[in-house]
Amino acid sequence: MVNRVLILGDGDAGTIMANKLRFNTNIKDVEITVVGKSKTHYFKPDGIHIAFKMVDYKKSVKPTDFLLNYGINYINGEITKIYVEDKFVTLKSGKNLAYDYLIIATGDRFVPEDIPGYDGEAKHFHDLQHALELHEELKSFKGGKIVIGQSSIPIMCPPSPYEFTFLLEEYLNSRGLKDKTELHYIYPLNNVFSIPNVADYVSKIMDERGIIKHTFFNVDSIDPKNKKIQSIEGENINYDLLILVPPHRGQKVITDSGLADESGYIDVDRYKLTYKDYDNVFVVGDATNLPISKAGATAHFESVYLANRIASETSGNLYDEVYDGSIACTTATGYERAITLYFTYNKPPRANFDSKMDYFLKWQSADTFFSSMVRGIA
Numbered sequence: 399m400v401n402r403v404l405i406l407g408d409g410d411a412g413t414i415m416a417n418k419l420r421f422n423t424n425i426k427d428v429e430i431t432v433v434g435k436s437k438t439h440y441f442k443p444d445g446i447h448i449a450f451k452m453v454d455y456k457k458s459v460k461p462t463d464f465l466l467n468y469g470i471n472y473i474n475g476e477i478t479k480i481y482v483e484d485k486f487v488t489l490k491s492g493k494n495l496a497y498d499y500l501i502i503a504t505g506d507r508f509v510p511e512d513i514p515g516y517d518g519e520a521k522h523f524h525d526l527q528h529a530l531e532l533h534e535e536l537k538s539f540k541g542g543k544i545v546i547g548q549s550s551i552p553i554m555c556p557p558s559p560y561e562f563t564f565l566l567e568e569y570l571n572s573r574g575l576k577d578k579t580e581l582h583y584i585y586p587l588n589n590v591f592s593i594p595n596v597a598d599y600v601s602k603i604m605d606e607r608g609i610i611k612h613t614f615f616n617v618d619s620i621d622p623k624n625k626k627i628q629s630i631e632g633e634n635i636n637y638d639l640l641i642l643v644p645p646h647r648g649q650k651v652i653t654d655s656g657l658a659d660e661s662g663y664i665d666v667d668r669y670k671l672t673y674k675d676y677d678n679v680f681v682v683g684d685a686t687n688l689p690i691s692k693a694g695a696t697a698h699f700e701s702v703y704l705a706n707r708i709a710s711e712t713s714g715n716l717y718d719e720v721y722d723g724s725i726a727c728t729t730a731t732g733y734e735r736a737i738t739l740y741f742t743y744n745k746p747p748r749a750n751f752d753s754k755m756d757y758f759l760k761w762q763s764a765d766t767f768f769s770s771m772v773r774g775i776a
């Protein structure tokens with residue numbers, strides 16, 4: 399019997415998952431189909447560097463279907479509803495797709511409309527278009543007050559706002575603008591990051607570099623006319639340039655299918671990655687509601703676990719391992735410095751030092767990603 403594995407989403411998680419599973423299973427036993435609406439695959443971590451023109455953005459994009467290995471079916475289209483009870487999915491084209499195993503990897507989306515005044519005023523670096531626009535903005539910046547941060551929790555790649563802030567500080571220095579600029583960092587929690595140990599380390603570097611911190615700052619609204627940002631907690635800050643990662647939510651199709659509330663993030667078993675009691679429905683990548691997990695590296699570790707599990711099950715073997723919450727992430731602390739965080743559910747990360755070697759890892763990541771990681775090799 400051929401087992402039909404249907405993967406929803408053609409981003410990092412869906413592509414890595416499909417490629418890893420293809421490596422682990424025989425084409426005669428397991429049929430793999432990926433559905434997604436992308437034409438191109440953008441390596442999102444490059445957004446931080448693209449905003450400073452440190453990398454050529456054309457190298458950060460590849461055709462989506464080119465990254466799927468031989469023996470994987472790809473359907474380019476929009477998923478409109480998921481019926482887990484009846485084991486099928488509908489597409490906008492009118493097509494229905496039945497499955498034996500379902501893997502949901504639909505990621506999340508921006509919801510700038512949640513913040514009055516955001517659209518057209520705030521800049522960010524979380525997609526290619528906005529990273530390129532931000533570069534133009536920074537090029538013409540002559541000094542003033544920059545407010546930078548994230549509007550709410552969760553967002554994709556939680557360290558990205560502090561990474562960007564450190565590179566921005568270097569950039570302003572290199573252009574002789576540091577003395578003419580005030581850098582204000584805002585964060586929704588009571589420290590500058592959600593993991594205490596990392597937050598303390600990052601906070602110390604911010605103090606050393608004169609970055610002014612505002613914690614417990616959950617963005618309520620933006621007043622573009624008076625160039626003012628207001629928090630739910632009642633604090634106001636004026637700015638000349640506002641760099642703000644927009645609020646995120648899971649995909650609408652997830653809420654519409656009754657798999658999640660308005661947040662759009664799916665509640666999963668954190669060890670098995672299963673949805674409710676369905677042992678044939680899994681969720682990987684940013685689509686889950688797992689805390690501090692929204693990283694391509696998470697999708698990678700989750701896919702390793704799940705590919706092994708499905709390969710074992712479909713070949714009649716028992717698989718009793720679990721996903722242990724592994725995440726590895728290298729984040730820049732300056733032009734030539736970075737820290738690498740590695741952690742699991744039981745082992746918190748340790749942020750003791752940044753180094754040039756770690757930065758080298760970061761620098762290589764697009765090449766490594768496209769040539770091996772996304773292809774399921776690493």
Ligand SMILES: Cc1cc2nc3c(=O)[nH]c(=O)nc-3n(C[C@H](O)[C@H](O)[C@H](O)COP(=O)(O)OP(=O)(O)OC[C@H]3O[C@@H](n4cnc5c(N)ncnc54)[C@H](O)[C@@H]3O)c2cc1C
Nearest residue numbers: 407409410411435443477504505555683684692693694695
């Ligand atoms: C600035 C920045 C820096 C980052 N740095 C790092 C880093 O250093 N390390 C790291 O590990 N991670 C990093 N990340 C995070 C990482 O890029 C994401 O966590 C990862 O891309 C999420 O992958 P995903 O597949 O879950 O979601 P996505 O890549 O968003 O993929 C979801 C896919 O589903 C498709 N889809 C959704 N809904 C539908 C539908 N209804 N019908 C059809 N298709 C649909 C979408 O088209 C999309 O292709 C960074 C992210 C940003 C923005």
